[in-house]
Amino acid sequence: RAKQIPGSAFALFDPQLDRRASSMLQAEQLLDKAVRAREFQLVYQPKFHCGSRQLSGFEALVRWQRPDGQRISPADFIPAAERTGQILALGELIIDIALQQIRQWHQQGQVLPVAINVSPVQFTHPRFADRLLERLAQSGLPRGLLEIEITESAAMTELDEVLRQLEQLGAAGVPCAMDDFGTGQSSLTMLRKLPIRTLKLDRSMVEPLPRPEAAAIVEATCALGRSLNLEIVAEGVETEEQAAALERLGATHLQGYLLGRPLEPAAATALLQHRGEDRPRQTPAVH
Ligand code: C2E
Ligand code: MG
Ligand code: MG
Ligand code: MG
Numbered sequence: 292r293a294k295q296i297p298g299s300a301f302a303l304f305d306p307q308l309d310r311r312a313s314s315m316l317q318a319e320q321l322l323d324k325a326v327r328a329r330e331f332q333l334v335y336q337p338k339f340h341c342g343s344r345q346l347s348g349f350e351a352l353v354r355w356q357r358p359d360g361q362r363i364s365p366a367d368f369i370p371a372a373e374r375t376g377q378i379l380a381l382g383e384l385i386i387d388i389a390l391q392q393i394r395q396w397h398q399q400g401q402v403l404p405v406a407i408n409v410s411p412v413q414f415t416h417p418r419f420a421d422r423l424l425e426r427l428a429q430s431g432l433p434r435g436l437l438e439i440e441i442t443e444s445a446a447m448t449e450l451d452e453v454l455r456q457l458e459q460l461g462a463a464g465v466p467c468a469m470d471d472f473g474t475g476q477s478s479l480t481m482l483r484k485l486p487i488r489t490l491k492l493d494r495s496m497v498e499p500l501p502r503p504e505a506a507a508i509v510e511a512t513c514a515l516g517r518s519l520n521l522e523i524v525a526e527g528v529e530t531e532e533q534a535a536a537l538e539r540l541g542a543t544h545l546q547g548y549l550l551g552r553p554l555e556p557a558a559a560t561a562l563l564q565h566r567g568e569d570r571p572r573q574t575p576a577v578h
Pocket of ligand 1: 351352353365366408409494529547
């Protein structure tokens with residue numbers, strides 16, 4: 292079969308490849324339409340302080356809701372959107388939706404931060420930070436309610452440009468977290484170079500806890516984070532054993548299905564309004 296001879300001219304005539312190429316084109320057109328029709332929503336996954344297990348903020352996660360009701364997960368379209376550059380328009384839409392939600396919560400008197408995920412590709416636009424700050428100013432929100440999470444990736448080609456804009460955002464009160472820490476090739480290099488306030492320990496580091504080797508790595512990472520004055524958010528916490536280990540090992544925040552799944556806006560609003568009530572292991576108020 293032609294498909295099994297990579298690079299060969301036969302590959303050109305492989306009907307399967309052809310189909311794949313045209314389905315990629317279709318996917319691109321579909322995504323274009325979807326951005327124009329604003330078929331995207333954000334769900335909000337809570338984060339909690341270690342120890343007290345009090346709600347500390349939310350992470351906004353995008354969902355593509357097709358008109359036929361089908362929901363497509365970001366893992367299935369963000370990489371494609373990054374390749375085609377459509378992430379720029381989609382990213383703007385995501386920022387719009389997030390700012391609108393943050394404003395609504397702020398008007399209700401809520402002051403917890405919401406983090407949006409930003410693709411390194413979005414920083415290839417030299418005015419990404421300018422535009423984000425412009426929109427933040429227009430929204431009239433105080434500093435500190437919007438944060439960003441960035442995943443180190445192969446897409447991070449123009450490091451100087453990323454750096455410059457992260458500095459600009461940080462100086463304007465929009466702090467950055469390094470997402471998925473513990474995956475990738477050069478995380479320590481990035482840690483040294485990027486102006487970040489938070490490290491998010493990837494789920495793959497959390498999952499094997501409380502096994503001793505895993506615990507040693509997490510403990511060392513937390514110590515490193517502490518000496519760099521960083522917050523450490525553990526992602527993908529699914530069991531009480533993992534949570535207890537993370538609290539012992541020095542994480543500062545917990546996030547994961549154990550404590551809260553990504554929530555529809557209404558459910559996130561309800562959590563904000565009722566926080567502190569009926570929570571297991573709630574610390575008593577100190578008078
Ligand atoms: P991420 O930013 O590292 O987000 C964490 C992912 O893990 C989310 O998947 C979340 O739903 C899932 N998760 C949270 N807690 C648990 C847990 O306890 N167990 C397990 N198994 N999974 C958990 P999701 O929402 O499918 O997002 C996947 C990735 O897509 C995100 O990883 C992020 O890199 C990207 N993404 C999501 N939303 C956006 C966005 O608005 N913009 C951009 N550029 N990327 C986004
Ligand atoms: Mg994230
Ligand atoms: Mg992550
Ligand atoms: Mg990720």
